[in-house]
């Protein structure tokens with residue numbers, strides 16, 4: 001099916017780096033992971049990449065938006081499940097559970113966060129990892145926009161705008177919006193304001209670590225979003241961030257924990 005420059009295609013082009021996410025998960029796991037559970041999966045881009053990177057690997061991708069998840073396509077090695085991440089069935093114990101692009105913020109209360117992480121602990125195989133990303137630092141509760149340009153096939157230039165529209169440091173609730181504008185040699189071919197709007201609870205790194213430990217997971221650690229190094233065979237290496245000076249004033253990190 002030809003989809004053109006719809007909001008999901010533009011999101012995958014501008015927002016995601018599933019290749020790096022899958023490499024990072026493999027490196028944090030540090031064993032031979034096989035089953036990925038991608039919660040809040042959206043179009044399941046990390047699941048698709050996981051089965052490309054891992055011979056015989058399998059993925060379970062869960063999202064409550066049927067139309068978005070349908071973009072995952074068909075593979076005998078990916079099981080898409082339309083539903084709530086809290087209630088979706090245990091299909092197979094996962095070696096890695098991944099919650100990407102700040103989706104952990106879809107959970108708004110600490111009670112619900114700990115309950116969700118307890119579910120995750122019960123869905124992991126022994127030694128399996130839970131990983132989610134979050135942002136923090138000086139600009140975490142600032143409103144404003146960041147604009148970046150990307151190039152799509154056919155000479156299309158895409159301007160991607162990430163807007164933090166509202167941010168309340170008293171409740172840690174934020175409203176974020178993504179806008180796209182695409183042009184070919186100056187002719188606008190797509191202009192999608194508010195392509196995605198999110199109402200998130202912005203969880204800090206220590207809040208996530210505490211909740212993970214309370215949920216029965218161990219070894220809570222923080223990693224940069226991109227692997228530290230990648231060898232010629234595509235294997236990534238990561239070291240946990242232990243010195244706050246490594247983070248910069250504003251940062252995006254992955255927070256992980258492991259089932260014993």
Ligand SMILES: C[S@@+](CC[C@H](N)C(=O)[O-])C[C@H]1O[C@@H](n2cnc3c(N)ncnc32)[C@H](O)[C@@H]1O
Pocket residue numbers: 016039040041042043044062063064065068083084085086099100101102103106198
């Ligand atoms: C920010 S998007 C992230 C999508 C994907 N993880 C990515 O990296 O592109 C959040 C996704 O979570 C889904 N979602 C929100 N609450 C959910 C829930 N309780 N259960 C399942 N999916 C949920 C939304 O439909 C949306 O696709």
